[in-house]
Amino acid sequence: MFDAISKKLFADEEGAPALIRRLLKENFGQYKYQYMIAFGFMIIAAAAGAASAAIMKNVINQVFIDRDITMVYVISAAVVTIFLTKGFATYAQTIVLSKIGNSIIAKLQRDMFEKVTRLGVRYFDHTTFGDLATRFSHNTGAARSVMDLIVLSAGRDVMSVIGLVTVMIWQNPLLSLISMTIMPPAVYAVSKLVRRVKKIAKSQFVSQTMILSLVKEMALGIRVVKSFNYESNMHSAMKSAVGDVEVQSNKIAKLQARTSPLMETLGGIAIAVIILYGGYSVIALGQDPGAFFAFITALLLAYEPIKRLARFQVNLNTRLVGVRLMYELLDMPEENAKTAEKPDLKVTAGHIEFKGVEFDYGENKALNGLSLVAKPGEVTALVGASGAGKSTVFSLIERFYEIDKGEVLIDDQDIRHFNMESLRSKLAIVTQDTFLFDRTIRENILIGRPDATDDEIIAAAKNANAHEFIEKMEQGYESRAGEGGTRLSGGQRQRLAIARAMLSDAPILLLDEATSALDAESESKVHSALTRLMKGRTTLVIAHRLATVRDADTIHVLSHGKLLESGTHNQLYEMDGYYRHLCELQFTSSNENDKDTKALK
Ligand code: ADP
Numbered sequence: 001m002f003d004a005i006s007k008k009l010f011a012d013e014e015g016a017p018a019l020i021r022r023l024l025k026e027n028f029g030q031y032k033y034q035y036m037i038a039f040g041f042m043i044i045a046a047a048a049g050a051a052s053a054a055i056m057k058n059v060i061n062q063v064f065i066d067r068d069i070t071m072v073y074v075i076s077a078a079v080v081t082i083f084l085t086k087g088f089a090t091y092a093q094t095i096v097l098s099k100i101g102n103s104i105i106a107k108l109q110r111d112m113f114e115k116v117t118r119l120g121v122r123y124f125d126h127t128t129f130g131d132l133a134t135r136f137s138h139n140t141g142a143a144r145s146v147m148d149l150i151v152l153s154a155g156r157d158v159m160s161v162i163g164l165v166t167v168m169i170w171q172n173p174l175l176s177l178i179s180m181t182i183m184p185p186a187v188y189a190v191s192k193l194v195r196r197v198k199k200i201a202k203s204q205f206v207s208q209t210m211i212l213s214l215v216k217e218m219a220l221g222i223r224v225v226k227s228f229n230y231e232s233n234m235h236s237a238m239k240s241a242v243g244d245v246e247v248q249s250n251k252i253a254k255l256q257a258r259t260s261p262l263m264e265t266l267g268g269i270a271i272a273v274i275i276l277y278g279g280y281s282v283i284a285l286g287q288d289p290g291a292f293f294a295f296i297t298a299l300l301l302a303y304e305p306i307k308r309l310a311r312f313q314v315n316l317n318t319r320l321v322g323v324r325l326m327y328e329l330l331d332m333p334e335e336n337a338k339t340a341e342k343p344d345l346k347v348t349a350g351h352i353e354f355k356g357v358e359f360d361y362g363e364n365k366a367l368n369g370l371s372l373v374a375k376p377g378e379v380t381a382l383v384g385a386s387g388a389g390k391s392t393v394f395s396l397i398e399r400f401y402e403i404d405k406g407e408v409l410i411d412d413q414d415i416r417h418f419n420m421e422s423l424r425s426k427l428a429i430v431t432q433d434t435f436l437f438d439r440t441i442r443e444n445i446l447i448g449r450p451d452a453t454d455d456e457i458i459a460a461a462k463n464a465n466a467h468e469f470i471e472k473m474e475q476g477y478e479s480r481a482g483e484g485g486t487r488l489s490g491g492q493r494q495r496l497a498i499a500r501a502m503l504s505d506a507p508i509l510l511l512d513e514a515t516s517a518l519d520a521e522s523e524s525k526v527h528s529a530l531t532r533l534m535k536g537r538t539t540l541v542i543a544h545r546l547a548t549v550r551d552a553d554t555i556h557v558l559s560h561g562k563l564l565e566s567g568t569h570n571q572l573y574e575m576d577g578y579y580r581h582l583c584e585l586q587f588t589s590s591n592e593n594d595k596d597t598k599a600l601k
Contacts (some may be wrong), residue, residue, distance in 0.1 A: 016316070019323050020150065027147055031100045035151065038100070041093035042155035048086035050163030053298035055079065057171065061290035097151065101144040108140040112329060120335035121400035125361070130213030134205060135329050142322025149319065153312050157305035164302035171291040171298070175274055179299055182266040186310050189262050193255050194317050200251050201321035207244035214238050252318060259311045267303055274299065335420065345418035347426045349376035349411055350507040350538035352397065357406035359396060359561075366392045368561035369406070374540045379551065381543040383582060384558035390542045392561075394510050397540070399423060410508070428501035430533070431512040434493045441470050442477040444496055448503030456503060463532050464499035465525040466492070490514065491522030498529045509534060511541040513548060546583070557582070 028035065055078060062071040116132065168176040214237055218225060225234055274296065281287045352374040359367040367389050374380035382390045395401055396408055399415055407414050415423055428448075436444050445457050452460075457477070461467040469492055473479040481487060481496075488496070494514060501509060511530065527547075543549045550569045557565040557572065557579050565572055565579050572579035 016320055019320055019327070020146070020316075022327070023143060023146060023323060024150070027104050027143075031103070034096055034100050038093045038096040038151065039155050041089040041096070042159055044089035045086050045093065045156065046159035046163040048082050048089065049160050049301055050167050050298070051082050052079070052086070053164055053167045053301050054170075054294055055082065056297040057288075057290035057294035059290070060293045061288070065289070093156070097148060101148055104144045104147060105140045108143055108326065109136060112136060112140065112326070115330055115332065115334070118334040119332055121395070123332060128209060128213045129216045130209035130211065132329075133212045133216075134209045135325055138205075138208065139322040139326035142319045143326055146316065146319045146323055149312065149316055153309060157309050157312075160305045161302050161309070164298040164305075167298040168295050168302070171295040172278070175278060175295055178277065179270050179274060182270045186263060186266055190259060190310050190313055193258060194313050197252060197255050197314050198317050198321060200248050200255070201318045204245060204248040204252070205321065205325060207241050207248065210241040211238070211245065214241060256311065256314055256318070259307070259314060263307045263310055267307075271296075271299065340419060342417060342419045344422035345410065345413060345415065345426060346422075347411055347507050350426075351376050351409075351411050352380075352508065352538060352540065353407075353409040353412075354393065354396075355407040355409065357396065357408060358404045359392060359401065360404065361401075365561055367396070367403075370558070370561060370563055371406075372556045372563050372566070373554075374538055375553070376538050377536060378553035379534055379539045379541060381541050381549050381552035381555045382558060383543050383549060383555060383579070383586075384564075385582070385586075388558040389561040390558060391512070393558075394429075394512065394540070394542070397508075397510065398427060398429070425504075426506050426508055428504050428506040428509045428533075428537075429511075430494065430497045430501050430509070430530070432494075432514040434497035436481040436488070436493060436496060438481060438483045440475075440478045440480055441473070441496065444481055445499045445503060448500035449505070452503050457499075460499045460502040461496075463502050463529065464495045465529040466495040466499045469495075489522070491519070491526055494526050495529055498526070498533055501533055507537055509537045509539045511539060513542060513544045544586075549583075555579070 055075060058071065058075055062068045063075060112135065165176065168179070214234065218234060225231060278292045278296065282289045282292050354367075354370050354372050357367050357370045358365060370389065370393070372380075372393075382393060384390055396403055397410075397415075399408075399420060402416070409415070410423075410426070437447075442454075442457060445460060446452060448460070449456075458467060461470055461477075470477055470479075479487075511534075514526075541548060541552070543552065543555075549555055552569065554566060555569060555572055556563055559578065565575065565577055567575070573583065
């Protein structure tokens with residue numbers, strides 16, 4: 001029977017009971033001693049609260065009716081002691097709970113960040129910065145406040161109410177029964193509010209993520225925003241997102257506040273009825289006035305915690321929306337999970353082969369039965385119109401995505417059968433939009449091989465033609481790169497990427513040439529650094545420059561996710577097919593009055 005109930009209660013994994021159970025399971029156990037201490041203090045505070053009500057009986061009977069002067073001193077001293085105890089216990093409980101709460105947030109944020117690093121690239125294709133940032137900050141906070149809410153309600157409020165209701169029943173059972181009659185209508189009205197609150201809290205999350213994404217776009221895209229006078233558009237997007245959050249927050253506040261007039265009205269009526277009946281029974285029936293006063297005090301003191309308990313469901317459900325979103329992220333399937341146990345990929349020659357590979361990002365096919373080979377130690381160029389699938393080939397070699405059909409082989413080994421880390425350590429990547437972290441130049445190069453010595457870093461930088469410009473920077477290798485590398489020019493960023501790749505010394509190089517033209521000096525420095533880097537490695541290059549395709553050992557021409565033509569530049573050019581057409585349209589020469597351009601004609 002109990003099993004059946006619990007099965008039904010927790011059947012919906014997203015439902016409130018299941019979420020709370022999980023939250024408690026994951027957090028309560030870890031802090032059980034601290035929570036027990038907090039509970040201890042809550043019991044003390046609740047007992048002090050009950051005592052402060054009970055003592056009213058003595059105040060009335062012994063001080064006002066019996067006019068006993070010694071009792072005035074005794075009772076005053078007792079009152080001070082009771083309130084001091086209550087104050088100290090509440091202080092201690094607050095501190096213990098805050099410490100637990102902060103530690104819960106820290107742990108969740110750590111877990112979440114680690115989780116995010118283990119997620120596949122596909123997840124990031126569909127996620128905004130705002131979404132992630134909101135889950136990190138707001139939603140971990142929500143988890144903490146749900147824990148606080150549960151503990152405080154179960155501890156402080158329930159125990160206070162138990163203490164005070166005990167005093168009430170002890171002093172006057174009949175009046176206690178009368179005051180309980182407000183409970184059913186209160187519970188009914190509150191449960192109706194809960195449903196509406198849940199819905200609004202969810203849409204509030206969406207608008208919050210929008211705000212953060214806009215702020216990020218503003219920071220990163222400031223140049224575009226300014227040059228295209230795009231400010232007013234950004235303003236109106238922001239205005240609408242901020243406005244939405246404002247409206248939703250107001251709605252939630254209104255719903256949460258609605259419990260107050262509800263409870264006040266019901267409470268007022270109950271207290272009035274009690275005064276009517278109690279006053280009548282003291283005056284007309286000669287009952288103990290002290291007991292009546294103690295009862296009324298207990299009732300008034302119980303009123304606040306009861307109101308909080310009435311709001312409990314509304315507050316809980318607002319916050320659980322955040323917890324749900326947090327767990328949604330923490331439960332995402334990880335990309336490495338399935339491969340961690342697999343053996344290391346061993347690369348000896350560096351022979352890459354695609355065999356009938358089919359792949360789509362969810363809609364149209366990006367690769368449509370692609371077969372190609374990149375031979376060891378050679379330079380293989382991929383060319384094709386934009387959208388032909390060149391970058392997808394790189395992403396699949398790096399295993400950012402799983403292919404739908406076919407095989408990707410490195411030295412005749414299907415890369416799916418090996419662990420991810422060993423695969424990626426065999427690949428060096430130099431792309432046109434090199435990402436630099438906002439750390440020092442040294443740390444940015446060190447990413448290539450974290451255990452490299454300073455001498456090795458400098459050697460790599462020299463080989464990448466980067467040493468010279470790094471030395472000229474104010475703090476040399478210790479200068480910061482700026483967020484995304486904004487403090488460096490395109491050519492400099494590329495040379496740092498080359499230094500990184502030099503340091504990693506991986507046998508396979510994936511190179512995405514810059515489409516934007518660098519100045520002639522930068523261009524030649526990048527070019528000579530790349531020539532050194534390619535030496536002795538299997539290089540697959542997405543080519544945008546004529547010089548590159550001319551030097552390549554093999555060129556693969558892609559179109560609509562398929563291999564169209566293969567050969568050397570001269571062979572393909574002679575064929576007078578698609579490649580020649582592309583050459584005439586697409587390739588930029590490295591130098592304005594380059595002989596290559598003439599050679600083409
Ligand atoms: P290329 O590098 O040759 O320009 P891509 O490999 O980037 O081509 O793209 C091949 C196809 O896949 C294109 O139609 C493109 O729109 C689509 N595509 C690329 N990346 C993604 C992605 N992250 N999500 C969805 N579609 C994508």
